Amino acid sequence: MEESFDLKIPNFNLGKEIGRGGMARVFLGEQLEPKRKVAIKIVTPQGNDPKILEDLQKEGDTVAQFSHPNIVTVFSCGVIEKNYYLAMEILNGGDLKNKIDSGVTELEAFNIMLDMAKALEHAHKRGTLHRDIKPENILFHEDGQAVLVDFGIAKAQNTVSEFTRVGAVVGTPHYMSPERALGKDIDERSDLYALGVVLYEMLMGKKVFDGGDTFAISYAHVHEPIPDLPEEKKKYQALLNKLLAKNPDDRFQTSTQLIAQLKKYLRRLKPVTDTTHSFAPLPELAALKKKSSPLPFIITGVVVVVAVLLGVWFMNQQANQIDVNLADLTPAQKIEMTNKLAAANSFFNMENFDAAEQHYMDILTNYDCQEADARSRLKIINPEKLNQIIAACE
Numbered sequence: 001m002e003e004s005f006d007l008k009i010p011n012f013n014l015g016k017e018i019g020r021g022g023m024a025r026v027f028l029g030e031q032l033e034p035k036r037k038v039a040i041k042i043v044t045p046q047g048n049d050p051k052i053l054e055d056l057q058k059e060g061d062t063v064a065q066f067s068h069p070n071i072v073t074v075f076s077c078g079v080i081e082k083n084y085y086l087a088m089e090i091l092n093g094g095d096l097k098n099k100i101d102s103g104v105t106e107l108e109a110f111n112i113m114l115d116m117a118k119a120l121e122h123a124h125k126r127g128t129l130h131r132d133i134k135p136e137n138i139l140f141h142e143d144g145q146a147v148l149v150d151f152g153i154a155k156a157q158n159t160v161s162e163f164t165r166v167g168a169v170v171g172t173p174h175y176m177s178p179e180r181a182l183g184k185d186i187d188e189r190s191d192l193y194a195l196g197v198v199l200y201e202m203l204m205g206k207k208v209f210d211g212g213d214t215f216a217i218s219y220a221h222v223h224e225p226i227p228d229l230p231e232e233k234k235k236y237q238a239l240l241n242k243l244l245a246k247n248p249d250d251r252f253q254t255s256t257q258l259i260a261q262l263k264k265y266l267r268r269l270k271p272v273t274d275t276t277h278s279f280a281p282l283p284e285l286a287a288l289k290k291k292s293s294p295l296p297f298i299i300t301g302v303v304v305v306v307a308v309l310l311g312v313w314f315m316n317q318q319a320n321q322i323d324v325n326l327a328d329l330t331p332a333q334k335i336e337m338t339n340k341l342a343a344a345n346s347f348f349n350m351e352n353f354d355a356a357e358q359h360y361m362d363i364l365t366n367y368d369c370q371e372a373d374a375r376s377r378l379k380i381i382n383p384e385k386l387n388q389i390i391a392a393c394e
């Protein structure tokens with residue numbers, strides 16, 4: 001892909017083409033003052049629609065105001081001879097689409113999610129939606145940091161009718177929220193839905209709804225149930241369900257809420273990625289559960305783990321903040337929680353305190369209503385409360 005493009009942009013030299021999208025071509029280039037290497041995207045709207053150029057310019061100006069490590073840095077933008085150009089930093093670590101093709105670890109997936117949620121938080125707080133979250137628009141620096149690109153294109157494409165756009169311009173309805181597929185107004189929760197689709201794809205290596213034409217896929221986003229993750233990834237099902245809820249009111253309402261949740265998952269993923277066994281599925285759980293009641297071990301385990309973790313600090317806290325809404329647990333959830341308690345106990349019994357603590361945290365994260373950070377979450381581990389939970393599950 002070494003084609004050149006004969007367009008004179010003041011203060012820039014255009015180099016070779018490095019990529020091509022639905023409406024745009026991207027070139028390497030050089031800014032003359034201040035001197036630096038740049039990537040230059042050039043959009044030539046079909047039919048030279050001045051409204052599209054106007055929208056692109058508006059969004060380019062908006063994104064140029066952003067200053068965030070996970071949003072592409074824009075140096076300059078403008079319209080020249082009915083072409084829109086955008087000069088930006090070069091991102092030469094590839095895109096997420098390619099990364100998914102070669103396999104993404106769970107830790108990588110959650111780091112990318114966190115980077116993207118932070119990018120969206122920055123944009124949303126400034127009143128800008130992305131509207132076209134997809135793996136192709138998530139690029140990487142060489143060091144692996146994920147960067148969100150393509151805000152301007154997304155907004156401008158909205159000037160075209162949704163389905164025309166999907167069919168003819170963007171070419172994919174795969175990341176489209178149900179409300180968007182229905183032609184309703186969208187807000188930041190629509191971007192978060194799309195990010196949920198990206199999470200599914202990173203975890204499973206395939207799209208959440210695929211097959212059929214644009215309308216079939218859009219229909220699936222509106223009506224088809226969220227697929228079940230396989231057993232070894234079940235721990236992410238609740239997060240996925242919240243991201244991909246059909247009703248925006250059932251999703252994370254803000255990127256900030258999502259960030260808090262992702263940090264919890266990352267805290268649990270990070271220490272265990274090198275020791276595989278800690279997060280591994282536990283096929284022996286059912287047997288363990290039959291052999292012994294976890295109750296006495298849990299109580300002892302919790303006391304020791306908490307004491308080790310928090311020591312005197314914890315002893316000074318009167319922890320009684322947990323608000324487990326047992327009435328809301330389904331029978332299946334109760335069984336799942338009992339299994340988790342058995343797992344926590346068995347790790348504790350094997351003196352694998354790290355893994356035990358991971359499981360206790362998992363239980364608390366999934367079955368309490370607190371949104372506090374890990375420190376205050378640890379405060380709420382107290383034997384009496386866990387005792388009540390266990391009793392209610394038996």
Ligand SMILES: Nc1ncnc2c1ncn2[C@@H]1O[C@H](COP(=O)(O)OP(=O)(O)OP(=O)(O)O)[C@@H](O)[C@H]1O
Binds near residue numbers: 018020026072095169
């Ligand atoms: N800042 C950049 N640095 C390096 N490569 C880039 C940069 N921006 C885009 N590219 C690459 O240029 C190609 C085209 O980019 P573009 O954003 O138009 O693609 P796209 O998102 O696939 O298209 P569309 O948004 O129309 O579906 C992609 O391969 C992309 O990875």
